[in-house]
Each structure stands twice: as structure tokens, then as C-alpha cells.
Amino acid sequence: RCRFAYSPAFETLAAVRVATGPQPPGHHRRWLTDVGDALRRLDLRPLTLLQPRRGYTPDFLSPPPDGPADIADELARIAATPPLQARAEIARSLADTPGASRTATGRLLLDGEPAGVVALLAGLVADAWEALVEPYWPRTRALLEADIAFQARRLADGGLDRLFAELHPSVRWHDGVLTREHGGADHRDLHGEGLVLMPSAFKWDQVVIVLDPPWQPTLIYPARGVGNLWQEDAGADAHAAALARLVGRTRARLLTGLAQPAATAWLAHRYGLAPATVSEHLAVLRDTGLVTAARHRHEVRYRRTELGDLLAGSGTPQRASARTREATARAK
Incomplete structure (x- = not known):
């Protein structure tokens, strides 16, 4: 039941992190220059606060997809998140940033009416998508689809053993166990649930895993060839x-x-x-x-x-x- 997918909502969250986070933009410097004006018109503080440098980002903001996803469907899933589940994930995320829950934005996210907070965050993801990712989605989607096609050929040639062994340098596959380097002690036994493998263009610097129920177990890895994403711009x-x-x-x-x-x-x-x-x-x-x-x-x-x-x-x-x-x- 292992399968590949990509997620416009996840790419949007990752793009927000690249644009506003403390880490360098890496291969996306030219993109960041292009979206500078649009970025200044957005107030993304709630989304930024929920993406700690090291820690938990609420899974409901980019729910693992069943396959290549459509942004409209993903936004509908985000908006339909049960409010109490959303609040629990928000509280967990804020706890990973010292003092975050005492800021004005943190108090809004924690103390606001839960259904209204979910609607606010879904709207911010939509705004960030339109301003930061949608204009560049054709080339981004092409990169993700090319990675999936490459990995599918690798799977056909060598089975899951070869796919997992060569998926990404930080991933290790041994004796039926898939391990991420420096991944901590969290683990999940799949018991036939399967695994979603999701390439990402904007999460260029590390592998991310989703392990917590009720979400589908998911491994998100930097897409192969992401260093060439803005090649046309570099040529100019x-x-x-x-x-x-x-x-x-x-x-x-x-x-x-x-x-x-x-x-x-x-x-x-x-x-x-x-x-x-x-x-x-x-x-x-x-x-x-x-x-x-x-x-x-x-x-x-x-x-x-x-x-x-x-x-x-x-x-x-x-x-x-x-x-x-x-x-x-x-x-x-």
C-alpha cells in the first residue's frame, strides 16, 4: 500500500517557512526575490508561529493526501478539521517555541473560538497559495511529477528494497525498517496501513515524517533535482x-x-x-x-x-x- 503523492498545501506551508523562517532559502533565493512584494502584503504570523524551527507543525494544515492532490480539495479538508483536534495540534506546536503561547498571535490561536481559528488558518493557507506558490505551480508540479516518475522506475527495477535504499541520503532501509537520520525516537508500526511518499520542492533541506494518528503515515523528502527548479532564472x-x-x-x-x-x-x-x-x-x-x-x-x-x-x-x-x-x- 505504499504510494506516491504531492500536496499543494504542504508546498504552500513549506514556502511560507522558506520565506519567513530563520533558515536560509537555499535554492529558492530567486523565487524569494520575485515574491517579495506579495509577501509584504500578507500577514502570515499565525502560520509562521505554527512552524517552529525545531518541533511540531500541525498536521491538519497540510493533511497527507491519498495521491497527487488538488488545492481546492486540500483547502476544504483543512477547513473541515474538527475544531478540538485542531486546537490540540496548535497547542502542541506552540509548546515547541518558548513563549509562543504568550504572544498576541499565540493567544489568538489558543483562546479564540476553535472553529473560527480553523477558518482563519485555512484562509491564510489559501492566501499564501495564491501569492507565493500558484504563479509557480506548473514548474513546481513538473518537478514533483518528474521525481515520482523517476522513483517509480527505480521501484520497477529493484522493488521496495532499492527504492527505499536510494530514496534520499538521510533515509536508511534495513530489515524492514525505514529510518531517518537524526529522527529522534518516534516510531510507528504500519501494520498494513501503507506509507505515502511525498516529494517536496520547497522543503529542500530535510526529510519530514508524519507518524501521529489519525493521519496516514507519510514521509516527505526533497524532490530530486530541486537545485534546477529555477534554472531558467539562473540562466538570465x-x-x-x-x-x-x-x-x-x-x-x-x-x-x-x-x-x-x-x-x-x-x-x-x-x-x-x-x-x-x-x-x-x-x-x-x-x-x-x-x-x-x-x-x-x-x-x-x-x-x-x-x-x-x-x-x-x-x-x-x-x-x-x-x-x-x-x-x-x-x-x-
Whole structure:
């Protein structure tokens, strides 16, 4: 009973988190620039407060779908959440952020009439969808559908063993148990319930699991190739285009994508590339002094050098010219 799905409501919540949360936007910087004006017109504080940096986000705000979902159906499901269930999930979420329940927004969510709070939150999800995600949904949906097609072929070739073993670098499959790295002690025995596997474009940085009844057990993972989602926009950027001409498009993507240290498997998943291809390009970048590698536990992680930062557009402008000339000579 394992199956794939995607959720416009979940993408909307994740987009709100990217746009308003403390974590960096990662591959969505260009999207964030595009939606800046629309974002400033929205008051998303209730949704933001219910998405703690570390902790529980109410499941009723993006209920796990049975399959590829329609936003209208999802909004109807959110609005139909039993008020007492919604209040219990809200209280649990607020408890994960110290002081949240004492803020004006927290008091509104906890002390307001429960049915009215559900309607308020459903309306905010709808507003955020229209402003932040709907204009970009065709390309986002195409990415999610491409991931599902790829994973379905992997399932056909190697069964569930291969699918789960290669689904995402932070997921481990052994002896009938699916484990998320750094996932805590929570667990759920499926007992034939099945599992929804849901790729996400805006939840680009980690795997999320839904375990609590009455919701369908769900594993949400970053979609394969999410690093290419805004590729057309990147092509219009003069610096990105020049870098691609200098070192090649794939190497340019890998170099700019190493804002944080990452292992080969993570980069391969992020950009939809074969691990061997990533390794080959990283070797060239390392040999030319643009990246360096260091072992971290069971994996080797790559990060940009100062020279790599300069070429990627993250270095000190005053020194960029000389260092860029040096990089050009070394790359040749």
C-alpha cells in the first residue's frame, strides 16, 4: 500500500517557512526575490508561529493526501478539521517555541473560538497559495511529477528494497525498517496501513515524517533535482551565465550549490545527477582549488574555498578581480 503523492498545501506551508523562517532559502533565493512584494502584503504570523524551527507543525494544515492532490480539495479538508483536534495540534506546536503561547498571535490561536481559528488558518493557507506558490505551480508540479516518475522506475527495477535504499541520503532501509537520520525516537508500526511518499520542492533541506494518528503515515523528502527548479532564472543572471561559460554549466551549479558543505550523494539528489558524474566534476573543482573535501563521520563533505566563494559571487568584491583571474588560469 505504499504510494506516491504531492500536496499543494504542504508546498504552500513549506514556502511560507522558506520565506519567513530563520533558515536560509537555499535554492529558492530567486523565487524569494520575485515574491517579495506579495509577501509584504500578507500577514502570515499565525502560520509562521505554527512552524517552529525545531518541533511540531500541525498536521491538519497540510493533511497527507491519498495521491497527487488538488488545492481546492486540500483547502476544504483543512477547513473541515474538527475544531478540538485542531486546537490540540496548535497547542502542541506552540509548546515547541518558548513563549509562543504568550504572544498576541499565540493567544489568538489558543483562546479564540476553535472553529473560527480553523477558518482563519485555512484562509491564510489559501492566501499564501495564491501569492507565493500558484504563479509557480506548473514548474513546481513538473518537478514533483518528474521525481515520482523517476522513483517509480527505480521501484520497477529493484522493488521496495532499492527504492527505499536510494530514496534520499538521510533515509536508511534495513530489515524492514525505514529510518531517518537524526529522527529522534518516534516510531510507528504500519501494520498494513501503507506509507505515502511525498516529494517536496520547497522543503529542500530535510526529510519530514508524519507518524501521529489519525493521519496516514507519510514521509516527505526533497524532490530530486530541486537545485534546477529555477534554472531558467539562473540562466538570465549575468554572473551565473559567465560562470557557466568559464567552468561549464554542471560545475557552475555544483559550485554555487555548495553554500553549505555537502556530500556527493546529497548533491547528486539535489541536482538530479548520477553520483559518479558529481564525483567527476567535484574532482576537477578540487584540483583547481575551488573546493576542498573533509571527512565527516561516514561521508566526505565538500565545501567551497575562498577562491570558490569569489567565483560563486560570495566573496569580497575588492579582491574578486585578481582572484578570478587566478581561477581562470588554474581552470584552463
